[in-house]
Amino acid sequence: MVSNPRRRTALVDAAIEVLAREGARGLTFRAVDSEAGVPAGTASNYFTSRDDLLTQAGGRIRVRMTPDPAEVARALGSAPPRRELVAELMRWLVRRMAEERTGYLAMLELRLEATRRPALRSELTRTVRADLDENVRVHLDAGLPGDADTVLVLYLAMTGLLLEQLTLPGMLSDGEVDELVETVVDRVLPRR
Template identity: 65%
Template sequence: MARNPERRTALLDAAIEVLGDEGARGLTFRAVDARAGVPTGTSSNYFTDRDQLLSQVADRIFVRMTPEPGSLATAFRPEPSRELVVELMRWLARRMAAERTCYLGLFELRLEATRRPELRTQLTKVLRADLDFNIRTHIESGMPGDADTVRLLYFALTGLLFDHFTVPGLHGDRDLDDLIETVVSRIVPEA
């Protein structure tokens, strides 16, 4: 296996783009090579098979979606409140919109995981670590609500963003920021 970490990262980023644009069925080594602008056969030197590529794409998506160091500390500076949760959820939605291809790629990976047990195991591990981090951060920062509050926010925001990215007209003229405020006000208790 080839060991150039920069090339591996470029191939994984290309694979995310292919996933987001063409879906899991379009994710082939040839498509990754073409998107990365490298000679045909390059990605097969970095990944033993498609399953390994899919698993490493899952890890790479979360690396790309992880906020810059210090940005969470800045975001949590104001006094914990329902209003701050609204602002944090809006901030999260903007981050997901900025990484739209990653988010769509993650949806594709979730669907593919229903057919691939190894990918399901890897994706569950990555998603579990992210959810646990969010729960821990919410509680340790003194935000209103408990672990189930965070889980409900996760369920709601995941579904809302899925609609927003895939069928944006579904909610008519409802603004995403307004929908987020509605979700938070119905889930998060007053401080």
């Protein structure tokens, strides 16, 4: 197996582009090589199998979608830990995911593929659960209103909203998205 970290990252990023554009069925070593602009056969020198490529794409998406801890600290430090801050954080999440649309769409493709690939399902379940647990920890440590169930309900609601927004752009206007975020937060953390 070839060990050039920059090339590996470029190949995995190319795989993410292919996943987002063509779906899991379009993800081949040849498609990755073409997307990355490297000679045919390069990807097969870096990944032991298609499953390996899918798993590494999932890991890279997680890296790309995870905000910088300093960014999170700034967002959390910007206002008192009240319901309004939770709403602002949810709007920030929607903006971030819209900016990383390719990564989010590729993750949706990986989730669908995971229904047919037990090893991928196991890995995605582990990492998504770890991310959710980290979100709960950050929420509670920041003293934001609500508990672990609050974070879970917000996560599930925002996942649905993002699915709608990123797979059917234009179905909801930006104003409707902002209003829906506010509605979700109001239902989960009512104003007192």
